[in-house]
Structures are given as C-alpha cells and as structure tokens.
Amino acid sequence: MKFYKIFLICLCSTIFVSNINAEETIQPTTPYDQYRLAEYIEWYPAIEQERMMNKWLEKNKLGTWSYTGLVGADDKTVITPQADVNYGYNWFNISDGPIVIELPAYKLYSSISIFDMDHYVEDVIVNPSKPIVVRLANQQSPVEDAYEVVLSTNKGLALLRMVIPVAKDEKEVVDLAKSAKTKGGDGTEDFIIPDFTEKERENALKVVKSYAMKVKEANKLFGKRSQGVGNMDRASGVFLGQLGIPAKFVQYKQYVQTEDGKPLGKDGSYEITIDAKGLMRDEKGYWSITVYNMEDRYLIENDKNIYSITSYTTKPNKDGSFTVRINPTGEGENAIPTMNKSIYAIMRVYQPNGVIKFPSIKTVK
Numbered sequence: 001m002k003f004y005k006i007f008l009i010c011l012c013s014t015i016f017v018s019n020i021n022a023e024e025t026i027q028p029t030t031p032y033d034q035y036r037l038a039e040y041i042e043w044y045p046a047i048e049q050e051r052m053m054n055k056w057l058e059k060n061k062l063g064t065w066s067y068t069g070l071v072g073a074d075d076k077t078v079i080t081p082q083a084d085v086n087y088g089y090n091w092f093n094i095s096d097g098p099i100v101i102e103l104p105a106y107k108l109y110s111s112i113s114i115f116d117m118d119h120y121v122e123d124v125i126v127n128p129s130k131p132i133v134v135r136l137a138n139q140q141s142p143v144e145d146a147y148e149v150v151l152s153t154n155k156g157l158a159l160l161r162m163v164i165p166v167a168k169d170e171k172e173v174v175d176l177a178k179s180a181k182t183k184g185g186d187g188t189e190d191f192i193i194p195d196f197t198e199k200e201r202e203n204a205l206k207v208v209k210s211y212a213m214k215v216k217e218a219n220k221l222f223g224k225r226s227q228g229v230g231n232m233d234r235a236s237g238v239f240l241g242q243l244g245i246p247a248k249f250v251q252y253k254q255y256v257q258t259e260d261g262k263p264l265g266k267d268g269s270y271e272i273t274i275d276a277k278g279l280m281r282d283e284k285g286y287w288s289i290t291v292y293n294m295e296d297r298y299l300i301e302n303d304k305n306i307y308s309i310t311s312y313t314t315k316p317n318k319d320g321s322f323t324v325r326i327n328p329t330g331e332g333e334n335a336i337p338t339m340n341k342s343i344y345a346i347m348r349v350y351q352p353n354g355v356i357k358f359p360s361i362k363t364v365k
Contacts, residue, residue: 033203040196040204042231045119045238046153047193052078052242053091053155062093063185069174070164073301080241080297080346083290083307086173088160092185095154098135099185100143103128104176109163109284109350113245117153117191119238120225124249126351127284134158134185152225155191159243163286163350165312205239212236222246251352255345256294259360264294266340269327269364276311276322278353285351286311289324294342302330302337309334327364 055077060066068075068087075081092099103112111126114134125132131146134156141148160180164173196204211232215221221237222244223229237244244252255272257263264270272289279287290308293300299307314322314334323334326345330337349356 036196036200037204037207038231039194040200041208041235043193043196044204044208044235046117046191048238048242049115049117049119049157050191050193053157056089056091060089060091061186062091063099063182065090065160065178065180065182067174067177070167070170071299071307072305073299073307076296076298078242080290080292081299082288082346082348083299084164084288084310084312086160086162086164086170086177088158088162088177088180090158090160090182090185091155092134092158093155093187093189093191094134094136094139094151094185095187095189097184097187098133098139098142099158100146100183101132101134101158102181103132103160104179105129106162106173106176108165109161109286111161111245111249111350113157113159113161113243114149114151115157115159115243116151116225117155118225119234119242120152120229121222121245122151122156122224123147123149124245126249132158153191154187154189157243163310163312165310208232208235208239212239215240247352247355250348250350251356251358252349253347253356253358255347255361258363260363262363264343264345264361266338266342267328268338269325270361271326271364272324272345272347272359272361273317274314274322274324274359275320277320279349279356280351281353282351285349285353287347287349289336289345289347291326291336291338291343291345294344300337300339300341300343302339304330304337306330306336309336325364326361 066089071081071083111124112128113121114123116122125147128147131143133141133143133146134149134151135141137150162173162177164170215236220229220233223246288308288310309324316322325332325335326338328338328340347358
C-alpha cells in the first residue's frame with residue numbers, strides 16, 4: 001500500500017451486512033476432524049499475520065519502517081484499503097529484547113496500533129507524546145517514561161496511521177513519518193505455526209465464512225487478548241479485513257445495500273448525508289467514506305483518481321450537513337466515481353463520540 005493499506009476493512013463497531021457468498025458449513029465426521037477444525041480456526045489469524053509479514057519482508061527488514069503514502073487503484077496488496085491515510089508498517093521480532101519506537105508529533109489524527117501474531121490489538125495510542133516500548137513479559141523496559149505494551153508472541157506489527165487531509169499534503173506527511181526513530185525489533189527466534197492440510201484449510205474457512213455472514217455487532221472482532229475476544233470472532237475479523245482496531249478508537253459502517261434493502265447496482269447513483277455534529281469526541285477525529293469494487297474488494301480505477309471523501313475534503317450543505325455522492329462518473333459535489341462497477345462503501349469515524357448512529361445510503365432517482 002504501496003505497502004499494506006490495511007484495514008483494512010476494519011469493520012469494528014456497527015451493524016454491517018456482507019455479501020460474500022456463504023457456503024454450506026462442513027460437519028466434521030470424527031472427533032479428530034472436529035479438533036483440527038477448531039485448531040485451524042484458532043490459528044487462522046496467525047496464519048494470515050505471517051502471510052502479510054512474509055510478503056512485507058520481501059522488501060523490508062524486521063524492526064524497520066515502510067510507508068504507503070496515499071493508496072491508489074493499482075495497489076492490490078490488501079482488500080478494502082483506506083484511501084486517505086499514510087500507513088507505516090513495522091513488523092518486529094522482540095525475542096532478543098524490546099523494540100523502542102519514537103514517533104514525531106503530528107497536528108492531525110495519528111495513531112499507532114500494536115498487534116501480536118494472533119491478531120490481538122494489544123494497544124492503540126493516539127497522537128503519542130512519548131516513546132513506545134513493546135516487550136515480552138520477561139523483559140525489562142529500557143526507557144523509564146514510556147508507553148509500555150506487553151505481548152504474548154515474540155513477533156508482531158506496529159501500524160502507524162496518519163491522516164492526509166488532501167493529496168498535496170502527501171509528501172509532507174510521509175516525510176514527517178520518516179523521522180520516526182526505532183531501536184531493536186530485529187530478533188532471531190522463530191514464531192511457529194502448525195501445519196494443516198489443504199482440506200482442513202478449506203473446511204475451516206467455510207465455517208469462518210458462514211459465521212462471518214451472521215455477525216451483526218462487529219465490536220467483538222478486534223480487541224486485546226485480556227478482553228477475551230473469541231476465536232471465531234477474531235477469525236471473522238481477519239476474514240473480513242485485517243488490522244481493524246476497537247470501537248473506542250474507530251467505528252466502521254459497511255454499505256452494501258440501500259436503506260430499502262436493494263443491492264448497490266452497477267449504474268446506480270447514491271447519496272449519503274452526514275450530520276457531523278457530535279460525531280467525533282475531539283478535534284483530532286475525522287470521518288471518511290471510501291468506495292470499493294465488489295468483485296475484488298479493491299479501489300476502483302478512475303480518471304479523477306478519487307476514491308474517498310473525508311471531513312477534510314467535503315463541502316458543506318447550507319444547513320451544515322455534508323452530502324457524499326456516489327455515481328458512475330463522479331458527477332456533482334463531493335462525488336466518488338464507480339465506473340459502473342458493482343460496489344460497496346465503508347464509512348470510518350476516528351475518535352468516535354460514543355456509539356455512532358451511521359447515516360443511511362439513499363438511491364438518487
């Protein structure tokens with residue numbers, strides 16, 4: 001995104017509907033099959049974490065940073081990427097000692113999320129003002145005054161998010177991110193994942209997919225190990241989109257159909273009107289709406305290179321609300337082109353003020 005603009009679909013705290021076709025759930029025939037099914041579901045998040053990490057390591061080293069800048073339609077690394085942030089990725093290994101991260105001050109929204117290899121979100125720190133130390137329980141912090149994050153796995157990911165208000169700010173934001181300082185994180189001890197057969201994998205993913213189709217409240221999909229996030233919920237979160245963070249920090253709404261229950265069509269025109277009053281709890285918060293191709297869940301290539309509209313880029317209506325338009329050509333104010341693709345959209349609210357009541361999407365006649 002240009003590496004890993006993850007999140008994500010990061011569906012974290014609101015009702016959503018997925019249109020991924022559910023397959024019939026596999027019924028294990030023996031106790032051993034049942035055990036292996038449960039075992040794969042438990043390990044599925046780690047399997048996907050390792051897949052992402054190994055892809056990243058093809059061009060980067062443990063304990064170092066890579067930055068995405070603004071992601072475009074040519075990026076096919078991760079499904080449902082966010083199109084209005086700079087992501088920084090630092091996959092690390094702390095088997096030989098802690099990693100210490102110092103981030104530059106940023107005037108707008110910035111956060112660092114610490115994930116372990118099981119996809120637990122062990123901490124999210126918004127606009128950090130002091131060093132972050134990530135360590136194992138048996139290790140001592142090398143810094144006296146720091147945010148301390150204790151992991152249960154010897155590898156993990158530090159994911160930096162920095163909002164980019166408008167495209168012309170991209171270079172300034174990325175250059176600022178590159179001033180981050182890091183020490184450690186290049187340990188050598190391996191993280192071991194069990195082997196599974198292809199059939200075991202197929203059967204388990206059918207179960208995960210079936211379960212994910214029934215999720216109504218997504219606030220259990222992402223969280224800390226200590227919060228007791230269940231294996232099926234955790235697996236569903238990874239299946240729907242990796243590296244989501246808890247609802248306290250960001251809330252998500254997935255739009256796959258209109259308020260009257262009709263799927264978003266290829267040639268349809270739609271509007272989402274947002275009353276931003278009280279939406280965010282402080283001045284660091286912001287909202288964004290991004291549109292994706294339903295067929296592959298990536299951004300939609302268009303001549304305007306417009307993939308999202310944010311609270312930084314919208315022009316308000318006379319009453320102070322904001323209307324985002326979604327149509328084939330990107331016609332009108334605050335508009336995102338769909339290029340006649342089957343689509344879905346994600347609204348994200350950072351620093352949400354309580355539980356968000358998201359606006360509906362309406363068909364324009």
